[in-house]
Amino acid sequence: MSEDKEEIEGLVKEAERYARENGFRLNPDEKVVKGLVRGLLHNESVYGERYCPCRRVTGDKEEDKKIICPCVYHKSEIEEQGYCHCRLFVK
Secondary structure (H helix, E strand, C coil), X not given: CCCCHHHHHHHHHHHHHHHHHCCXXXXXXXHHHHHHHHHHHHHHHHHXXXXXXXXXXXXXXXXXXXXXXXXXXXXXXXXXXXXXXXXXXXX
16 A cells, blocks of 8 residues: 555545534544544555445445445434544544
8 A cells, every 4th residue: 555644644634624614523533543544545545435444345336435434424423422433533
């Protein structure tokens, strides 16, 4: 996998901006965030999409669209639990 520091930092900034625009924030644990971002980049290199690293890729492109980060589940999970399943986004 050819990830570099700039790519990781860029994706973290993108996620921060997205969170801010949607009324939540990134997990304050930088180690967790960077690990998840590496997982997203890995999935992008393997599957061609930034699938949530906490969800199983089925191979069914239509079904798997739901788990491209930010996935379709994250807002309801944040509302109900205070964080999304993978804990990238928190209240």
